[in-house]
Amino acid sequence: MRWRKISIVPYGRRRKMKKPKLLWLQAITCNGNVHSFFNHPQFLDLISRYEVVYHPMLESSCKLEDVFARNASCDVLILEGAIAKQEDELVLHYAKGASLIVTAGTCATYGGVFRQKDPRQIGGFLFDNQNITERHEAFCQKTVSIPGCPLHPQWLGFVLESFLLRRPIEKDRFLRPKELFGYTVHEGCVRNEYFEWKIDAKGFGQKEGCLFYEQGCQGPHTRAPCNKILWHEVSSKTRAGTPCLGCTQADFPTGDFFQTPKHMGIPARLPLEVPKRAYLTMTGMAKSFHVERLERKLIDYE
Amino acid sequence: MKKLTLHKLIDKIEGEAHIDFTFQNDRIESVRIAFGGSRGIESILKGKSALDATVITPRVCGICNHAHLIAAVRAIEEGYRRSGVCVELSSKAKRIRDITLGLELVQNHIKWFYLTLLPKLCALVGHNEFIPFAKKAHTMTLSATKAVALFSGQWPHSSYAVVGGVTCDPTQVELLQALFVVDRLICEFEQEIIGIDIDRFLSFDKVADIETVKGDMGLCITLMRRNGLDAIGRSHDRFMVLGGSHLSPLGKSIATVTAGVDTRYVETFEQEGTASIGVAYKGRLYEVGPLARAMVSKNPMIRALHKRYKDAVLCRVYARVQEAALLLVTIKQMLQTLPIDEPSCVLQPNTIVDDFEGEGSVEAARGSLIHRTKVRSGKIVSYEIITPTQWNLSNGLSNESGIAALSMLGLYDTQTATLVFRTFDVCSVCTVK
Numbered sequence: 001m002r003w004r005k006i007s008i009v010p011y012g013r014r015r016k017m018k019k020p021k022l023l024w025l026q027a028i029t030c031n032g033n034v035h036s037f038f039n040h041p042q043f044l045d046l047i048s049r050y051e052v053v054y055h056p057m058l059e060s061s062c063k064l065e066d067v068f069a070r071n072a073s074c075d076v077l078i079l080e081g082a083i084a085k086q087e088d089e090l091v092l093h094y095a096k097g098a099s100l101i102v103t104a105g106t107c108a109t110y111g112g113v114f115r116q117k118d119p120r121q122i123g124g125f126l127f128d129n130q131n132i133t134e135r136h137e138a139f140c141q142k143t144v145s146i147p148g149c150p151l152h153p154q155w156l157g158f159v160l161e162s163f164l165l166r167r168p169i170e171k172d173r174f175l176r177p178k179e180l181f182g183y184t185v186h187e188g189c190v191r192n193e194y195f196e197w198k199i200d201a202k203g204f205g206q207k208e209g210c211l212f213y214e215q216g217c218q219g220p221h222t223r224a225p226c227n228k229i230l231w232h233e234v235s236s237k238t239r240a241g242t243p244c245l246g247c248t249q250a251d252f253p254t255g256d257f258f259q260t261p262k263h264m265g266i267p268a269r270l271p272l273e274v275p276k277r278a279y280l281t282m283t284g285m286a287k288s289f290h291v292e293r294l295e296r297k298l299i300d301y302e
Numbered sequence: 303m304k305k306l307t308l309h310k311l312i313d314k315i316e317g318e319a320h321i322d323f324t325f326q327n328d329r330i331e332s333v334r335i336a337f338g339g340s341r342g343i344e345s346i347l348k349g350k351s352a353l354d355a356t357v358i359t360p361r362v363c364g365i366c367n368h369a370h371l372i373a374a375v376r377a378i379e380e381g382y383r384r385s386g387v388c389v390e391l392s393s394k395a396k397r398i399r400d401i402t403l404g405l406e407l408v409q410n411h412i413k414w415f416y417l418t419l420l421p422k423l424c425a426l427v428g429h430n431e432f433i434p435f436a437k438k439a440h441t442m443t444l445s446a447t448k449a450v451a452l453f454s455g456q457w458p459h460s461s462y463a464v465v466g467g468v469t470c471d472p473t474q475v476e477l478l479q480a481l482f483v484v485d486r487l488i489c490e491f492e493q494e495i496i497g498i499d500i501d502r503f504l505s506f507d508k509v510a511d512i513e514t515v516k517g518d519m520g521l522c523i524t525l526m527r528r529n530g531l532d533a534i535g536r537s538h539d540r541f542m543v544l545g546g547s548h549l550s551p552l553g554k555s556i557a558t559v560t561a562g563v564d565t566r567y568v569e570t571f572e573q574e575g576t577a578s579i580g581v582a583y584k585g586r587l588y589e590v591g592p593l594a595r596a597m598v599s600k601n602p603m604i605r606a607l608h609k610r611y612k613d614a615v616l617c618r619v620y621a622r623v624q625e626a627a628l629l630l631v632t633i634k635q636m637l638q639t640l641p642i643d644e645p646s647c648v649l650q651p652n653t654i655v656d657d658f659e660g661e662g663s664v665e666a667a668r669g670s671l672i673h674r675t676k677v678r679s680g681k682i683v684s685y686e687i688i689t690p691t692q693w694n695l696s697n698g699l700s701n702e703s704g705i706a707a708l709s710m711l712g713l714y715d716t717q718t719a720t721l722v723f724r725t726f727d728v729c730s731v732c733t734v735k
Contacts, residue, residue: 028341030731031316031364032458039447039457043440057314057417058436064313113361117342149361150459204469205395205646214651232444232451234479240455241469241646242462245357255350257357258464299473301643 020163022050023067023074023094024104028114028122029081031056032150033105039232040153049164050076076100076163078156082107082114082122091125092135100163101125101143104156109147109174110250127174130250145175147224149247154229155180174250176223184272185219185236185244186212188227195220198286199294204241207298212267216259217243220271224248305331310716312723314418316365317730319695321723323716330719333707335695336576337733344735347685352378352658352677353465355685359673360459362687362735365413367458368406368450369666370687372399373545373673375463381660381675382465387653394644395467397636400548401480402450403664404629406457408487409446410667411592411626413439414727415495419619420522422721427529433518438494445487449633452480466649474642481637488630495519500627507602509610512620519623523616532616535709535722538587538702539613541594542693544568544670545663548632549625550599554588557612558605560598565663565672570688573697578733580696580704581688589613589705590669590693591727593621613709618725656680666690668727689732 024034034056040046047058053074054060054067062072070093077098083091095101103125106112110130111123123129126136126143146155158180162169170178186192194201194210201209211217219227222244226236237244246252261268270279306325311318322334343362347355355374360367379389416439424433447457453470454460462469470476488500496503497516506514512523526532539557544565546552554563567584580587588594593613596604604621611617656679663672669690676684698704703711706726710719 026317029364030341030361030367032361032367033364035364035458038440038443041444044437056317057413059421064318065311113343113346113358114341116346150364203647203649203651204464205467205471207471207473231456232448234448235451235455237455237460237462240451240453240460240462241471242455242460245461247459253354253357255354257351257461258353 019049019051020075020099021053021073022047022055022076022078023053023072023098024055024078024080025067025091025094026056027079027081027083027087027091027108029105029107031080033080033156036150037104037153037156040157041233042157043153046157046160050160074098076102076160078102078104079108079125080104082111083125084122086121088135095125095135095139099142100159101139102156102159103143103145103147105151106147106149106247106249106252109145110252112149113253116253127250140175143175144169144171144177146180147174147176147248147250149252152224152226152229152231155225180225180229181223181248183223183225183228185222185224185226185238186271187225189219189236189238190227191238194294196286197289197291197294198283206241208294211238211241211243212260214260215243216257218246218249218269219244221269222246222249223272308716310720312720312728315724315728315730316363316732317734319728319730321720323710323719328714330711330713330716333710333719334575334697335704335707337578337695337730340577340734341731344685344687347682350682351680352675352682355673355675355682356463357461359687360461362689363729363732364458365410365729366406366666366668366671366732368403368454368460369664369671370673371461371463372403373662373664373666373671374675375465376662376664377660377673377675378465378658378662379660380662381658381677382653382655384660385655385658387655389466389649391467392641392644392646392648394641395646395648397640398453398468398470398472398646399463401633401636402454402462403547404633405446405450407667408626408629408633409443410727411622412442412446412495415439415518415522415623418724418727420518422724423522423525423531426717426721427525427531429521429525438518442487442490442494445483445490449480449483449487452476452483464647464649465653467645467647469647471646472642477637477640477642481634484630484634484637488634491627491630493517495623496627500631503627504624504631507606509606511603512607522619526616526619531718531721533611533614534713534718535615535618535725536612537589537705537709540586540588541597541613542583542588542590542670543595543598543665544590544672545665547665549628549665550595553598554583555594555597558597558608560600565661568672568688570692571696571699576697578695579692580698581692582696582699585699587696587698587702587705588693590690591618591622592625593618594669595625595665596621615722615725622727654680668729668732669693687735689729689735691726691729691733694726695728695733
């Protein structure tokens with residue numbers, strides 16, 4: 001995608017120029033993306049490069065009443081929360097004037113948890129679950145999707161930095177940055193060796209074993225760099241022994257979490273684009289061997 | 303004299319609230335608080351698997367999601383126990399849950415202090431000194447949430463508490479990292495917020511001791527006292543704690559007289575003109591939150607302040623800041639003595655109960671949070687969530703005003719009244735779950 005021309009210049013000269021205006025607008029939300037983005041280590045450096053027109057937590061240049069009355073304007077519109085069809089006029093008003101729209105989180109991107117209250121009336125901005133909405137055509141060029149429940153602060157940070165530097169972002173069919181969502185949650189998971197050798201975790205609270213076979217881990221078929229760009233720079237769900245819940249996916253929340261749905265003993269959803277025959281062959285081979293090291297406790301406390 | 307009603311939109315309180323202030327003779331005579339439309343979490347849960355509540359309910363709230371997780375998992379555990387399954391958590395799992403929940407409270411209190419309370423207080427009294435509120439809030443929040451993530455993987459919206467314990471099995475490496483981060487957080491808290499040693503701060507037990515508090519809390523106390531804001535904001539002087547923890551036992555306190563409680567007597571009621579329900583206990587309203595916890599646990603300093611101020615603004619504000627300090631010291635102790643070789647999760651895999659009813663309560667940042675689940679053939683048939691803000695922010699019963707509503711009556715202007723409102727640490731999203 002290319003940015004429409006607005007008055008933005010590289011860092012070196014930015015003090016002399018007007019800052020781009022950032023508006024954080026909320027629809028049906030839990031506020032989770034506001035709090036998650038606040039965990040960005042350079043949050044203040046980043047946000048101070050913008051004029052914050054309105055933010056749900058920080059001091060802003062505009063009052064919320066003025067935002068509601070459409071007396072504000074923005075270059076960057078950050079949308080948080082699922083959108084009800086009959087209440088999208090305010091969103092459309094600011095979306096039209098913005099140079100960049102970011103759908104922050106799974107609700108704004110696909111509808112997420114709150115879509116499930118009334119899937120016919122509530123959805124994401126440009127996607128309703130997997131399908132495109134009628135707004136898609138008008139806004140897909142200038143929209144970047146950052147799904148996640150919540151989003152990872154550095155994913156949103158990447159988009160806002162790119163905008164300041166006028167660097168184009170390569171997007172996939174869900175308008176997600178390829179640089180981020182080209183990865184799966186499985187990539188970088190510390191339990192990968194257990195996956196390779198088909199050794200499942202024997203319950204929760206264990207350092208050992210892969211969570212894909214029994215505990216419902218969706219990491220191998222969920223796109224997000226959770227195990228590449230770590231959460232809080234230190235961890236991720238799978239590193240804390242929690243199965244990936246697929247919270248960046250269009251169909252989140254799928255339900256029946258913490259168990260792996262199976263067909264004839266084989267996980268119903270296989271790793272992304274892995275053919276069933278290939279999966280079965282590899283599984284058969286891996287299971288025919290025993291790797292003693294992987295069958296022992298990682299650490300034996302004496 | 304003619305009545306005048308002013309409408310105010312209150313924002314940056316985890317969403318928004320609408321307040322109608324009605325004035326008579328220049329003073330606020332009545333207050334109506336309204337929150338926006340319901341998001342339907344309870345109905346979304348219907349038909350889902352019992353354990354899905356531990357994934358869906360944290361999404362009620364971006365700032366107290368962890369408390370929702372713990373309440374949800376406790377509700378299932380209690381249901382399992384009632385069905386005869388032994389769910390006795392290891393002390394390690396209990397401790398880890400207490401640590402992460404405690405850290406969530408700490409980050410909440412810090413954000414409330416620097417982003418909700420202090421900027422508004424300074425603006426109200428015309429204190430123009432430059433204070434980097436957001437920077438201070440950010441630095442300390444980063445430490446608190448990083449320490450949570452070392453156990454829960456991420457914050458917000460972790461689902462690391464599972465029936466029977468926790469999913470993580472930390473090594474000494476994560477433990478020492480967490481200890482280091484919490485130590486730094488304590489230093490930041492001492493330097494920025496209280497300006498004195500944390501142990502000394504926690505040893506205070508006389509009203510005169512507040513003179514000794516320095517830092518931004520010292521400034522806050524000075525500004526409140528100098529401008530006559532310390533003794534306003536009194537309400538019914540009744541307090542409730544329904545989720546026992548290391549902070550406070552279960553109980554209620556009417557002024558200083560404490561007694562036992564039972565969640566069976568918790569009643570909810572519909573309210574006109576707002577999507578939020580109200581909550582009462584045996585037909586009476588109670589304040590929940592840090593002040594309630596301090597009163598029920600007979601905290602010496604809060605009792606001393608209460609003797610002078612009752613449930614006024616200064617007491618409520620001090621209780622929240624003091625609770626953050628208390629939590630930090632307790633969390634550090636828990637980290638130092640965590641029995642790392644105990645099991646993280648005691649429940650055997652594949653232990654599934656198909657029919658049960660359970661209730662889980664927890665002390666969230668803003669007070670008692672209750673989850674009630676009813677499960678048939680493995681699916682949720684009904685789910686009820688009662689949040690702290692519903693206790694504090696109701697519009698009252700026919701015979702008594704709401705807790706926050708009463709605290710604003712008699713004041714002369716809406717700015718002062720909304721400051722009092724903010725001392726309750728209002729959470730809009732929790733109200734319209």
